[in-house]
Amino acid sequence: VIKRIAPEAEVIDITHGISPQHVLQGALVLANTLPYMPVGIHVAVVDPGVGGDRKPLALRGADGRCYVGPDNGLLLIAADRLGGVEEAVEIADERYMLTPVSRTFHGRDVFSPAAAHLAAGVELNELGPRLEPDKLTRLEVPAAQVGSSRIRATALYVDRFGNIQLNLTSDELERVGIVPGTKVEVEVRFERYFAIAARTFADVRPGDIVLYEDAYRNIALAINQGNAAHMFSARVGQEVKLSLAE
Amino acid sequence: VIKRIAPEAEVIDITHGISPQHVLQGALVLANTLPYMPVGIHVAVVDPGVGGDRKPLALRGADGRCYVGPDNGLLLIAADRLGGVEEAVEIADERYMLTPVSRTFHGRDVFSPAAAHLAAGVELNELGPRLEPDKLTRLEVPAAQVGSSRIRATALYVDRFGNIQLNLTSDELERVGIVPGTKVEVEVRFERYFAIAARTFADVRPGDIVLYEDAYRNIALAINQGNAAHMFSARVGQEVKLSLAE
Amino acid sequence: VIKRIAPEAEVIDITHGISPQHVLQGALVLANTLPYMPVGIHVAVVDPGVGGDRKPLALRGADGRCYVGPDNGLLLIAADRLGGVEEAVEIADERYMLTPVSRTFHGRDVFSPAAAHLAAGVELNELGPRLEPDKLTRLEVPAAQVGSSRIRATALYVDRFGNIQLNLTSDELERVGIVPGTKVEVEVRFERYFAIAARTFADVRPGDIVLYEDAYRNIALAINQGNAAHMFSARVGQEVKLSLAE
Numbered sequence: 001v002i003k004r005i006a007p008e009a010e011v012i013d014i015t016h017g018i019s020p021q022h023v024l025q026g027a028l029v030l031a032n033t034l035p036y037m038p039v040g041i042h043v044a045v046v047d048p049g050v051g052g053d054r055k056p057l058a059l060r061g062a063d064g065r066c067y068v069g070p071d072n073g074l075l076l077i078a079a080d081r082l083g084g085v086e087e088a089v090e091i092a093d094e095r096y097m098l099t100p101v102s103r104t105f106h107g108r109d110v111f112s113p114a115a116a117h118l119a120a121g122v123e124l125n126e127l128g129p130r131l132e133p134d135k136l137t138r139l140e141v142p143a144a145q146v147g148s149s150r151i152r153a154t155a156l157y158v159d160r161f162g163n164i165q166l167n168l169t170s171d172e173l174e175r176v177g178i179v180p181g182t183k184v185e186v187e188v189r190f191e192r193y194f195a196i197a198a199r200t201f202a203d204v205r206p207g208d209i210v211l212y213e214d215a216y217r218n219i220a221l222a223i224n225q226g227n228a229a230h231m232f233s234a235r236v237g238q239e240v241k242l243s244l245a246e
Numbered sequence: 247v248i249k250r251i252a253p254e255a256e257v258i259d260i261t262h263g264i265s266p267q268h269v270l271q272g273a274l275v276l277a278n279t280l281p282y283m284p285v286g287i288h289v290a291v292v293d294p295g296v297g298g299d300r301k302p303l304a305l306r307g308a309d310g311r312c313y314v315g316p317d318n319g320l321l322l323i324a325a326d327r328l329g330g331v332e333e334a335v336e337i338a339d340e341r342y343m344l345t346p347v348s349r350t351f352h353g354r355d356v357f358s359p360a361a362a363h364l365a366a367g368v369e370l371n372e373l374g375p376r377l378e379p380d381k382l383t384r385l386e387v388p389a390a391q392v393g394s395s396r397i398r399a400t401a402l403y404v405d406r407f408g409n410i411q412l413n414l415t416s417d418e419l420e421r422v423g424i425v426p427g428t429k430v431e432v433e434v435r436f437e438r439y440f441a442i443a444a445r446t447f448a449d450v451r452p453g454d455i456v457l458y459e460d461a462y463r464n465i466a467l468a469i470n471q472g473n474a475a476h477m478f479s480a481r482v483g484q485e486v487k488l489s490l491a492e
Numbered sequence: 493v494i495k496r497i498a499p500e501a502e503v504i505d506i507t508h509g510i511s512p513q514h515v516l517q518g519a520l521v522l523a524n525t526l527p528y529m530p531v532g533i534h535v536a537v538v539d540p541g542v543g544g545d546r547k548p549l550a551l552r553g554a555d556g557r558c559y560v561g562p563d564n565g566l567l568l569i570a571a572d573r574l575g576g577v578e579e580a581v582e583i584a585d586e587r588y589m590l591t592p593v594s595r596t597f598h599g600r601d602v603f604s605p606a607a608a609h610l611a612a613g614v615e616l617n618e619l620g621p622r623l624e625p626d627k628l629t630r631l632e633v634p635a636a637q638v639g640s641s642r643i644r645a646t647a648l649y650v651d652r653f654g655n656i657q658l659n660l661t662s663d664e665l666e667r668v669g670i671v672p673g674t675k676v677e678v679e680v681r682f683e684r685y686f687a688i689a690a691r692t693f694a695d696v697r698p699g700d701i702v703l704y705e706d707a708y709r710n711i712a713l714a715i716n717q718g719n720a721a722h723m724f725s726a727r728v729g730q731e732v733k734l735s736l737a738e
Contacts, residue, residue: 003258004284012495020407021471036590036600038496048471052448098282103446105461108282161512200595202544215597225513225540249504249530266653267717294717298694344528349692351707354528 001098001108005116012037017160021048023074024139025157025236028165031078032216034065042078043107043115044069051103056091056110057136058118058127066124068115070106073139085133092128144168146175155238156218162227164234168219168242173197173211176244183245184211186221188232194245195221211242247344247354251362258283263406267294269320270385271403271482274411277324278462280311288324289353289361290315297349302337302356303382304364304373312370314361316352317377319385331379338374390414392421401484402464408473410480414465414488419443419457422490429491430457432467434478440491441467457488493590493600497608504529509652513540515566516631517649517728520657523570524708526557534570535607536561537599548583548602549628550610550619558616560607562598563623565631577625584620636660638667647730648710654719656726660711660734665689665703668736675737676703678713680724686737687713703734 002011014033018026026046034042047054047070059067059075062083067075068091079085091097091110096117098109114127144167145152151173153166178184184195186209195209204210206225214220221240222228234240248257260279264272272292280288293300293316301317308329313321314337325331337343337356342363344355360373390413391398397419399412424430430441432455441455450456452471460466467486468474480486494503506525510518518538526534539546539562547563554575559567560583571577583589583602588609590601606619636659637644643665645658670676676687678701687701696702698717706712713732714720726732 001282004282007284020473036493036496038499049448051446054448102461104458108461200543202541202546212596215594215600227512247528250528253530266719295694297692300694348707350704354707 001112002116002119005113006120009041009116009119012040018046019236022046022157022236023048023072024141027074027077027139028141028156030074031081034078034082039064041066041068041115041118042075043111044074045107045111046070046074047072047106050106054137055131056106056114057131058089058091058114058124059085059133059136060087060124062086066115066118068111068118070111071137073137076136076138077141080138085136087124088131088133088136089124090128090131093126096122096127142167144172146172149176149243151176151242153219153240153242155234155236155240157236158229158234161222162229162231163214163220163222164228164232164238164240165214165216165218165220166240169217170213170219173219173242176242178211178242178244185243185245186211187241188234188238191232193232201225247358248362248365251359252366255287255362255365258286264292265482268292268403268482269294269318270387273320273323273385274387274402276320277327280324280328285310287312287314287361287364288321289357290320291353291357292316292320293318293352296352300383301377302352302360303377304335304337304360304370305331305379305382306333306370308332312361312364314357314364316357317383319383322382322384323387326384331382333370334377334379334382335370336374336377339372342368342373388413390418392418395422395489397422397488399465399486399488401480401482401486403482404475404480407468408475408477409460409466409468410474410478410484410486411460411462411464411466412486415463416459416465419465419488422488424457424488424490431489431491432457433487434480434484437478439478447471493604494608494611497605498612501533501608501611504532510538511649511728514538514649514728515540515564516633519566519569519631520633520648522566523573526570526574531556533558533560533607533610534567535599535603536566537603538562538566539564539598542598543595546629547623548598548606549623550581550583550606550616551577551625551628552579552616554578558607558610560603560610562603563629565629568628568630569633572630577628579616580623580625580628581616582620582623585618588614588619634659636664638664641668641735643668643734645711645732645734647726647728647732649728650721650726653714654721654723655706655712655714656720656724656730656732657706657708657710657712658732661709662705662711665711665734668734670703670734670736677735677737678703679733680726680730683724685724693717 023046055071057071061079069075091114101109142154153168156165180199182197186193186195195211197211198204201224208224269292303317305313307325315321337360347355388400399414402411426445428443432439432441441457443457447470454470515538549563551559553571561567583606593601634646645660648657672691674689678685678687687703689703693716696716700716
């Protein structure tokens with residue numbers, strides 16, 4: 001669809017692997033990935049509300065990136081982290097859509113065409129009426145509860161290795177005394193396990209449960225050369241409790 | 247393989263997600279997708295008869311598209327819908343293959359090279375002898391049986407969301423009185439469920455079973471924010487009975 | 493990451509489907525695939541030792557290809573088969589990395605940047621100190637044991653069709669009398685099955701277990717229109733015994 005409208009545009013796929021309907025997972029992957037991508041027109045579609053009254057959005061960020069996708073929070077974690085939204089419009093002008101617009105596939109009929117027209121030189125404000133950046137839908141990333149000796153965290157997403165990213169930073173871990181080398185008690189679904197805090201997989205043995213700072217500076221739970229999500233039967237949203245092991 | 251023969255060619259992947267050996271699923275995805283793709287040389291390979299006597303084909307359609315793939319029906323639903331086949335040849339000239347040709351991977355050794363040579367300017371009829379377009383293998387898409395109050399349909403394919411596309415149009419649904427908003431009794435594998443006919447997912451609640459016209463104008467069966475194929479244990483070819491609920 | 497450093501580079505994905513941590517599988521897929529790829533800078537990352545003391549490598553092969561990846565054997569089967577390594581360096585100069593380098597994602601922070609700089613014209617020896625090609629880590633591909641009437645082979649990898657590639661050639665099969673058309677007894681996990689040696693799937697019936705020479709000249713075990721890996725519960729490393737059936 002993009003190539004028919006903007007044959008010169010270069011299309012780079014980030015992923016087609018977001019779990020169906022997981023808007024938060026999509027938003028976090030987008031926010032983690034974009035700092036490593038060239039400035040461009042970024043289309044993201046995780047869109048359980050397609051065909052309803054959520055608006056289709058096109059945004060321009062402070063660093064010159066444009067974002068296209070549904071107004072369900074998917075774009076905003078990335079855009080806010082990368083300097084904020086400078087201009088926002090609702091995609092409303094049918095000249096920039098594939099018509100008739102289907103009720104269930106706006107990725108094809110609304111978002112990709114709008115992105116292609118932007119890539120081909122159409123101005124953002126030609127796509128439709130302005131929206132107030134502050135009034136766009138934003139997702140709440142659940143905060144970890146950090147007590148004096150225990151942490152209650154949440155799984156934000158699970159990657160293809162089965163590593164479980166938590167809503168937690170190394171600073172928060174340190175507050176309960178967990179640093180690389182310490183033993184940690186992990187509770188998932190009423191089961192307890194022992195993990196080791198480590199800088200990298202090479203510091204532990206195969207099969208060890210490991211708590212480490214991942215490449216996006218989030219704390220993640222993994223099994224060295226294994227699949228933690230399978231072992232813990234953990235999904236996005238799963239509660240994970242951590243404390244210093246005695 | 248294509249890039250070594252035709253370095254200037256731009257390669258666009260449609261999908262590598264067709265279920266192994268599902269020629270009909272591949273043919274339908276190709277027919278659904280091509281209207282949204284630039285005119286080009288379209289290679290498709292779902293090829294359970296590789297190494298046998300099914301011929302390797304190259305076709306030119308009425309709209310200028312070329313098609314390359316096995317003569318098992320894979321290309322013809324698309325080519326016939328997009329104006330029909332103007333010229334067909336059997337790929338036979340070894341100069342346009344990677345030799346020695348393996349017996350099990352003609353995607354690499356026959357189809358991709360032929361497509362690359364076409365992209366690089368070779369004429370269709372240089373690839374091999376002409377074939378009669380009417381004599382190419384064509385697949386029969388199973389027709390739904392629409393009675394006075396019941397429909398017996400077949401699952402044509404299942405997408406990555408678990409939505410089940412049926413061989414059914416909204417016109418056929420209307421003939422038994424099913425329109426957006428009506429309640430429908432669905433029978434799959436001797437189990438009965440209640441679904442709601444709807445225009446889009448946003449019209450129903452999470453977890454609802456929904457019957458809707460998908461973005462290719464086929465009727466599909468889905469679970470809003472769930473996976474219908476898992477719930478119904480349904481695969482391609484599965485019979486699905488529908489009737490107006492009382 | 494590559495496109496930000498070398499915007500003119502053309503990126504071709506071979507696969508993202510290597511099983512997590514399967515260095516040997518990755519090495520074999522790379523060796524099988526590269527002969528069909530244009531000469532270029534080839535990045536491969538299967539890296540269970542990331543963050544430890546395995547070195548990051550960049551190599552130049554005799555045919556002009558460059559290879560970038562971890563020093564765990566991943567690159568060497570391909571490089572050795574394609575003429576050998578002419579020059580090897582450890583990637584050590586931080587100017588060619590994304591800094592700070594994460595401890596768990598060198599694909600992003602070390603290997604892709606190095607490859608991009610090579611594509612943009614940086615000389616191999618600018619990346620870091622030279623290494624002795626003979627001292628690089630090499631994987632041992634397990635050899636099949638071929639007796640007078642029996643063969644003990646190992647599954648090297650399983651493709652998406654469930655076909656099981658063995659460490660075996662047609663010459664070795666012939667030594668125990670197995671040629672296309674003969675019946676073969678296959679033992680996997682203490683269960684016995686009857687297979688037929690064949691040139692291609694079209695020579696056998698749907699559902700038949702078939703032993704054939706695949707498109708990379710390895711012997712593979714498959715089920716015609718089925719999934720052998722599922723049926724045999726076989727994984728990479730699985731022992732498979734073969735003998736002529738009586």
